[in-house]
């Protein structure tokens with residue numbers, strides 16, 4: 057009897073103990089969960105990613121198709137140039153233009169940009185080897201005509217100096233990684249790129265000053281005329297034949313407007329790259345780097361042609377920019393209409409017969 | 411001792427000593443030459459003429475201003491820009507403090523950059539005018555071009571080191587500073603000191619005669 061009482065008492069105590077133990081475990085578990093939850097509680101400004109998302113993967117897309125959903129999610133079709141120009145597309149959460157920008161820059165611009173100026177140099181060399189220097193037919197007459205005043209000459213050489221510094225530093229920034237790093241090492245490239253970037257940033261604004269100055273000093277005489285059509289049909293006389301032209305021929309006029317128009321793009325995109333906080337959409341900056349690099353390669357390539365005609369390619373040309381005066385025979389041959397305008401004499405008739 | 415240590419250490423001390431001694435030697439030499447004795451009775455003050463001559467030549471005379479405005483604008487832009495960038499650039503003030511122990515408030519970085527741009531624009535204008543104006547070309551010699559180019563390279567290498575990420579770039583800047591300091595006293599760069607004397611000499615001569623310098 058005593059035994060049975062004892063046994064049942066023991067059982068009750070045991071059950072109670074088990075119950076208490078279970079309760080303790082449960083309490084501990086709850087307690088632990090509570091502390092655990094507290095220890096990783098997100099900061100007040102955090103967003104709970106679960107908010108607003110319905111349960112289950114099947115609802116994630118709503119009624120949209122998979123591709124539509126992702127297209128909107130990442131900001132529209134990045135191959136579409138319009139998308140890059142527009143402000144962030146409505147509903148876009150993330151844009152992937154950065155990846156495309158990087159691909160374009162690495163796989164196309166950096167790979168092929170250097171070939172354009174090199175190609176132009178090769179063509180010029182070839183032309184020079186075949187045709188040689190374009191001589192003044194009657195030789196130097198010894199009589200000169202004023203062509204550019206000192207303000208025009210200084211503004212031209214100011215632009216040429218600033219452009220040279222920007223061109224060299226810009227090419228190092230753009231092509232240092234594929235062209236310098238593999239041969240001279242990453243350290244050398246890093247030093248050159250750091251130096252170039254500082255130089256480029258400092259001289260950039262001076263290009264804008266040079267551009268405005270050049271525009272003001274050279275715009276007169278650079279408007280296109282009907283006579284320019286003849287120049288085009290005769291291929292500028294580079295392959296023989298005489299071409300008439302006024303103060304500037306079609307080639308020079310095109311160069312002038314290329315410098316001014318591409319120069320404006322270079323200045324605008326340059327300002328954005330120098331002061332990136334001016335825009336709040338990264339894609340403006342991506343577009344700027346592409347236009348800036350493209351414009352630079354275009355100007356540098358054509359510049360080689362300009363330098364060639366101004367120096368080794370054509371006898372007597374450089375005098376206009378160094379002395380401000382050109383030989384009368386040079387003027388008759390290359391700018392006959394201008395010669396007639398400033399002298400009142402005929403460019404074709406011999407002295408004394410007119 | 412590495413390259414940077416050398417150009418900032420021994421070479422800099424040697425260059426600074428040559429600069430100071432040789433420039434002082436030349437200035438004192440000029441002062442010692444004195445003026446030709448003038449036995450005519452003075453009609454005005456030579457001292458006032460000296461000062462007036464110095465101040466008046468900061469401004470171009472009437473008709474010259476129009477004809478040479480590029481030269482005036484370029485000249486002022488370069489010299490004022492250089493003065494500001496050298497004396498008010500934070501790096502330069504730090505450098506001066508390191509050697510002389512004195513310092514003053516530097517310009518913010520944008521101010522320094524702007525002053526440098528103005529100085530560069532001025533120097534380029536002055537140099538391109540030198541070779542594209544027939545008269546300037548005729549009266550310029552090798553010394554003029556070397557002086558311009560050395561100054562330009564000092565400024566350019568300084569600008570290239572602006573990121574302060576590679577010591578070697580600062581070293582190259584210092585190398586050109588050292589070369590410039592050594593070249594200075596033996597060249598027309600000395601005009602930085604002698605202009606006071608030459609303007610003053612003319613001014614004093616005129617002043618003594620009672621004329622406006």
Ligand code: HEM
Nearest residue numbers: 215216219274278304308309312315363366373374376377
């Ligand atoms: C450093 C090499 C350069 C040389 C040797 C050079 C040479 C010349 C020469 C000789 C002329 C006068 C042509 C004539 O009499 O009709 C000229 C004109 C001109 N140059 Fe240059 N130049 C150089 C760089 C540049 C640069 C970098 C630019 C602009 C980015 C430029 C833009 C112009 C313009 C706009 C004209 C006026 C012609 C026109 O209005 O069409 N040049 N150059």
